[in-house]
Amino acid sequence: MENKTERFEKLLVKNGLKRTAPRLQVLEILSGRDSATSQPYLEQVMGKDADRVTLYRVLQAFEEKGIIHKVLDQQGTANYAICSDGCSAHEHHDEHVHFNCDNCHKIYCLDTVKIPALKVPAGFKVEHLNLIATGLCANCSDKVN
Amino acid sequence: MENKTERFEKLLVKNGLKRTAPRLQVLEILSGRDSATSQPYLEQVMGKDADRVTLYRVLQAFEEKGIIHKVLDQQGTANYAICSDGCSAHEHHDEHVHFNCDNCHKIYCLDTVKIPALKVPAGFKVEHLNLIATGLCANCSDKVN
């Protein structure tokens, strides 16, 4: 299998972004997690490796290019996850469900779950859907029992 | 029909809140709009009639009592709308769809639209659903044509 860092480098180049340390580090961190990652967490993990401002700008650039997508949790905090392949700057295929665990507070991207069609009042034209479910994730509901 | 202000006063008393000017003003503003209202907008409209801190506290108290509910828009900004009758401090019946117009940026509560049942992976237990649709509202899609 191809080297992970190499893959990230290609991803950056493909999107016209320079291969820099903070950017690779963000991709590294995000790819190593099974749920969306909050900005404060990223900030903490990166520590003094990168300025807070740089992190803002990296995340913003990634989002614009469709490399990552942003989910807001119940508190309005930004969380980020690497997009699955379908995404690009033009089209964010982000129509999957996000699951917010009340217990461990992880945010899962349930890529497999499709949002059912929705009947809206006449005149309304739906472009995107953003569905956030809250409750207990598989891990946590296991532990409770 | 009963006087609107009287209704608001009763609503406050019923929830153990004192009848004060800022509280009535907030109810007045929210009730006069057909979509959820952002905190910054409220702040602007109330101007020097009420302190910023007071607005925070009024909104917080109202939310706790189930008089209004909060929706976060795509930017994470808090928006508020008066709850329909089903709500109380104990149970927020907020499982309806919010529609975020890309053009006029209004947030509509589509009370009539039910969120369809959702199939989640084994182990996940859904407690609440929060569905935000974006696109064009009836007004704006009219104007475009």
Place this chain on the structure above:
DNA sequence: CATTTTAATGCAATTATGTTGCAAATATAA
């Protein structure tokens, strides 16, 4: 490989947003 060009970073300063403590003012109860 040296040099030029372009983009990205880090720092400082600024602005925006949200919170807390407390004295003064106001609404309700007595």
Place this chain on the structure above:
DNA sequence: TTATATTTGCAACATAATTGCATTAAAATG
């Protein structure tokens, strides 16, 4: 009318986000 309990507004503080700009680093060029 007075007493009690809330609520308000101010000031101070804390946190989060944004902007401008000089410096640094990456890629393009010859």
